[in-house]
Amino acid sequence: MNMRTMTTVLALLAASQGFAQLSVPKPKPLPVVSAEGAAQLEALIGSGLTAKPVKPRKVLVFSRCEGFVHGEGIVYGIKALEIAARTGAFAATFSSDYTALTDKKALFTYDAVVLNNTTRLKAKENPALVPNLIEFVKSGRGLCVIHAGADNFYDSPDAAEMVGGQFDGHPWTAGGTWAFKLDEPAHPLNRAFGGQSFKFGDEIYQQKSPFYDRAKLRVLVSLDLSDEKTNDVKNKKRADNDYAVSWIRPYGAGRVFYTSFAHDKRAFLNKMTLWHILDGLQFTLGDLKADAAPLSR
Numbered sequence: 001m002n003m004r005t006m007t008t009v010l011a012l013l014a015a016s017q018g019f020a021q022l023s024v025p026k027p028k029p030l031p032v033v034s035a036e037g038a039a040q041l042e043a044l045i046g047s048g049l050t051a052k053p054v055k056p057r058k059v060l061v062f063s064r065c066e067g068f069v070h071g072e073g074i075v076y077g078i079k080a081l082e083i084a085a086r087t088g089a090f091a092a093t094f095s096s097d098y099t100a101l102t103d104k105k106a107l108f109t110y111d112a113v114v115l116n117n118t119t120r121l122k123a124k125e126n127p128a129l130v131p132n133l134i135e136f137v138k139s140g141r142g143l144c145v146i147h148a149g150a151d152n153f154y155d156s157p158d159a160a161e162m163v164g165g166q167f168d169g170h171p172w173t174a175g176g177t178w179a180f181k182l183d184e185p186a187h188p189l190n191r192a193f194g195g196q197s198f199k200f201g202d203e204i205y206q207q208k209s210p211f212y213d214r215a216k217l218r219v220l221v222s223l224d225l226s227d228e229k230t231n232d233v234k235n236k237k238r239a240d241n242d243y244a245v246s247w248i249r250p251y252g253a254g255r256v257f258y259t260s261f262a263h264d265k266r267a268f269l270n271k272m273t274l275w276h277i278l279d280g281l282q283f284t285l286g287d288l289k290a291d292a293a294p295l296s297r
Contacts, residue, residue, distance in 0.1 A: 030071045033079045037265060041076075041083050044271050049089040050191070050279050051288040057090035059281070060110045064096040067120035070148050076265040077116045077146060084278055090285060102128040104135075112142035112284045115149030117262065123156050130156045137162060138252025142284025145258040146277065147267075150205055157211070164217050164249050164258055165207030171233040172204035172223065174263050179227030180245060183219045188290040189248060189257070189283055190220055192275035197224060200273065203263035206236065206243055214242065218292050221246040221259075221276075246276065248283060248292045255284045255292060 033041075061081050063074050078094055085092040090111070093100075101107055113136065123130050130153070137143050143162070151167040153159035160166040172178050177199050185195040204223060223243040225231040236243075246259040257280035261267040268274050282288035 030075050033075050038079055040269050041080050044274055045083050048087045049084060049282055051282045053089055053287045057111045057285050058109060059090045059092045059112050059114060060100055061092055061094045061114045061116050062100060062118060063116040065119045066122055067151060070117040070263055072264040073117045073147055073262045076268040077262060080268045080274060098126045101132060102126050104132050107132055107136055112144055114144045116146050117148045119148045119151045121152045123153060130159045134158060134162055137254035140253035142254055143256045144281045144284045147260055147262040160211040162251050162256060164247055164256060165212040168206045168208040168237060169235055170203050170205050171235045174203035177201045178204060179224035179230040180221055181224040183222055187220055188288060189279050191279060192272045202261050202267055204245060205260045206238060214297055216294055217247040217249045218295055219244045219247045250292045257284050
């Protein structure tokens, strides 16, 4: 290959790389919480949360997506927790920077981490992330995992086991209204539901085994398959027909709360599901006392 030909090839390669870079679609900007939505959240949350903090609390709200972006769920989650922090129940820091989880010294200044609709976090590229998070919870702190927070840790089974589940599809789509039952109506974290089963529109995940295991979890809310519409969906995978929606668990000296609610803004603008999430967070902080010992089905 002569110099002139080589120069031409390099120029074409450079041009094609430049074109490829230009043609990669930019991520869509996150939506904005409407003034009406913010006002609704303020009215629903009011002046105080369920439990008085035992001591000043700090919460890291982490919102980063490498997979599907639940934009509406993310921004309404952030706004809800921002408003909840104004009650004095905790101070909140909001981040999407991996260093918030990989900088161990900074991470351990918090009492709980919220995985706010995070997806496909790059644990391999950030090798301190999983060990830090596991040690964080085991040391007596909390982890609150909202909806797509279960769509993570595909190369980190220990982290998926800590969460108590891992995304395995969503036969119950966001466009449907589904039936839910309370596995334990009188449990403190089910207080918001008033002891009643209910129907609600949201996208609900099914969870992979062995990460989802009732022998290690205290399930709070499940899909009610006695409802014909809820049962009659395609692509259900669990032979045991056990489709939990929310649960808590002890993990080392710490606490974990997960809920499949909050694909979009509806769970934050509904009093029952909003307060279920807020109570779940206060449980992970250690301020809302509740039995987390596993219960058989």
